[in-house]
Amino acid sequence: MTAPIDHQKVLIVDFGSQVTQLIARRLREASVYCEIHPYAKAEAAMAAMTPAAIILSGGPESVHEEGSPRAPQAVFEAGVPVLGICYGEMTMCEQLGGKVEGGHHREFGRAEITVQKSSPLLADLAEVGEDEPVWMSHGDKIVAIPAGFDVVATSPGSPYAVIADETRRFYGIQFHPEVMHTPRGHQMLKNFTHGIAGLKGDWTMAAYRDEKIAQIREQVGSAKVICGLSGGVDSSVAAVLIHEAIGDQLTCVFVDTGLLRKDEAIQVTELFREHYNIPLIHVDASKEFLGELAGQSDPET
Incomplete structure (x- = not known):
């Protein structure tokens, strides 16, 4: 059997977001090979594809709901960059020792995040002290971040709109970079895949x-x-x-x-x-x- 080309791969762990497919589309537009797998099968997918980076998608649930989805612990032990989007950021925080509150913290629609600290995730975007337009859609709220993380950007409704553990290359964003309503979201995703994870972008x-x-x-x-x-x-x-x-x-x-x-x-x-x-x-x-x-x-x- 002819061996397939060994592209560098990104695993997208799906928590049920309506726009998970858009994450894959943005990555493919940036010449990145990626696969979407449901969270319950993500560990098996990791073993099969050996991803160079992992993205945790958004999702409709609250991390406080009984039986709500979690990322496999192997995601955080693989030694590869991880990006949590919306629910993905919430569960990452909860699983790594942070604190998330549910209930009355809904933030939907257009918002402005203010950059507080430089990060490769926001390269070529707003500078420190400047605003960047994004699209929010969440109900829970992070009130404490895990050890090792720093605040990169805030919004009026999200004190932890962007967080980063640069040492482990773990990143969380409270908004959706994959949707068109986040005008430069594609650049954020490319910063993660190409800049942080070092992918070549050799897939077409x-x-x-x-x-x-x-x-x-x-x-x-x-x-x-x-x-x-x-x-x-x-x-x-x-x-x-x-x-x-x-x-x-x-x-x-x-x-x-x-x-x-x-x-x-x-x-x-x-x-x-x-x-x-x-x-x-x-x-x-x-x-x-x-x-x-x-x-x-x-x-x-």
Whole structure:
């Protein structure tokens, strides 16, 4: 098997934020290879991918809720830079000996952080004493930071808006750098990955595509492949990528359940047969599916 290119990797530990995918997007725009894994599987992901840096995402829960997510302790013992975003900062503080209060400290929307101390995390951004616009979205509030951390920036509602343990390269930010409402958030993330973690930024989607095509060719060889096609993004991308790798060794099967949008089944078949020239078997099973679903109004029951 052809060995994949050994890109430097960033692990994004997902605590359920609605914008976790945006973290990955910003990193990929900066030519950084990254993977998102749920917090419950993060330790296994660390062992498998040996990340050069770790980002803890935001999340909807309070660190004070029973059973609320925590980062694996291995995250803080790996010897790599760690960036906690919003909930990620909260749980990092709580796990490393700081104190977080829940309840009545909600801060949502546009805010200004004031830089109190220089840090490589804020390189090429606001200077000490200057303000930087960010986007806040949190309910808990840090009231004491762990030993070894310093305050880097504050806001009217967050005395610990940015904190840093420069020795261990642990950083926490109370806002969301991944969203467009934090205008220079992409620079903060790049400061973390390139400046602090020392990543080269050698990943591109084009190279990833070529790498995957080569892997598919080697894995499939001269065999035939069947791909179940729904017409959605995931199966469509998989089908096109596989077809680029092995051509007409691939046959797609598209089952029309009758639950797609009007004329969408026609669009799917035309797209794959006429535009991509992919062998496609179209099965119209709409009568069978709709017949079995007669009288049902709630798909969850």
